[in-house]
Amino acid sequence: MKIKPFLFLLLGCATNLLAVTGRAFGQTGDAPSKPTTVLYDRVLGDRETYPEIVLGDVAAQYTPEGLRITGRENVVRLHKYYALGQRTVRYHIRLAEDAVALFQGDKGEFKAYLDMPARTISMEGSPAVYKKIDFIDPAHEYIVDISRDYQRAVFRLIDLYTGQTDQIEATICGQGGCGAGAVCSETVVGRQYDYYCFGLAKGSEMTVRQICVLSPACDLTLLLYGDSITEPDGYFPTKDYPLSWVQLIMRNVKGKAISSGRGGTTIDHLLERIRNELPYLKAKYVMVTIGTNGGNTEANLSELVEYILAQGSVPILNNIPANESGTHIPVNAMIEKIRAKYGIKGCRFDLPTSVGYDGAEVDKNTMWYEDLGERAVYHHPNVEGSARMYARTLIDIPEIYE
Structure with missing residues (x-):
């Protein structure tokens, strides 16, 4: 597919969704001296190392376009431990037309998927949540936002070429106690423990260009x-x-x-x-x-x-x-x-x-x-x-x- 020049401009503008108050886009390193909503931000390429990104035995390599993942066994881990009740992880990605991308916590309690061939986004849970997204196109790149807002989990997809967006969400409902002490039925939604992980569940490849972890507030x-x-x-x-x-x-x-x-x-x-x-x-x-x-x-x-x-x-x-x-x-x-x-x-x-x-x-x-x-x-x-x-x-x- 040939992309018109104005769409590249749109891509550049949309990628700036990753730039938020307090940090310059693409910067990383030690914690800033002033408050910031950005907890982590890395643009991935092949000119530096990323010790905090643990590939393990996942078949993957850094390229000028980002981290290219071809292995379907296990997941890549961002080795930064977070437990804030309000936070968002944001990925800039591209998928092959046969790819299913997986985003999860390292304990596996939370799992979300972007399925390119089925054109769906979904979150595991009891009950599971999924949605058909007609605008999904393997020729495009995407922002994947996965947010936790205490009991509420949100998966948001943004098309960087068209600006179209859609989302799904689910809310945890605890039982109060357990067994005889339960006061209501439980709705299970993973709480994204403890390290953010991502990988290829099916298909040939996915490329991750950038990872950003955000808080809704600082100071x-x-x-x-x-x-x-x-x-x-x-x-x-x-x-x-x-x-x-x-x-x-x-x-x-x-x-x-x-x-x-x-x-x-x-x-x-x-x-x-x-x-x-x-x-x-x-x-x-x-x-x-x-x-x-x-x-x-x-x-x-x-x-x-x-x-x-x-x-x-x-x-x-x-x-x-x-x-x-x-x-x-x-x-x-x-x-x-x-x-x-x-x-x-x-x-x-x-x-x-x-x-x-x-x-x-x-x-x-x-x-x-x-x-x-x-x-x-x-x-x-x-x-x-x-x-x-x-x-x-x-x-x-x-x-x-x-």
Whole structure:
């Protein structure tokens, strides 16, 4: 197909969709000194190396036009760990007429496809979502935007030659608890854990010209970090999601706020991802609620606090809520020791989630009931627990709302 000159101009303009506030198009390197919504941005070619792009055993090579992938076994990984509840990965790609491109998180929980021969875009899930896109043309190049907005996932396709665009989306709905504790049916949508991956699911080849990771906001008042407790996206029913403690806090902060919660993680995971997020976004306050899954030590908690301070932010180190096994008690003793060491504040989330407000036995009325068969779990705050936790922040750290 012969492309008219004005379409090349359009291509150039459309590619500038990758250029957003705070970073020049195509630049990369160390974190900027000022806030930016761009967390990562690389134009791919054959004149430099990209150590953060892990090819593994995928058959692929760098060419002047970008990374050409011909292998259909496994996927390429962008080795940058992200867990922001609001973020977008953006690819500039071209596909062969027989190609099916795959975009996923490295855990495989989230998978999305651009199918050139079928002319569809789709996302796996329960239920799966797909859409016929009539304007798909193998002679054209595309921007693929994959966004996470807490419980909502969006796959957006932009034709760089015509400017046409279309999208699909899906929303997670958590069950509340598990088993006998479930309060509604679940809608499953992958949350794009933890490293962005892409590859060729079928067909002969795909070329990736550029990769960009974006946040919807920077220069934040508050950035919240934690494990699954700070990620109610996965367990809260959608109708109650605005009443989750994270959303209550962020909605009442006067400035901009984003959360970065990741279920099942420890402080070591947090230390890895905060380096890919905080230096770019910048935040006045950084609130951390970590330790449910173990791993807290004086050394790594100190490292975390000192890193936050070095970024010019005010660290807030919270006590973790009470839980059914009582493991919060020694964890919180360690957290309180670190707060005293650095003279910093934190919220006593263990008090409003415990019987008698003493930080000891969990108040089961404040937690979702998770029936795991051999044991019952109470450590993810429900609507009541969230309201109490939010109210406690008004006592312990009211300055975040000023």
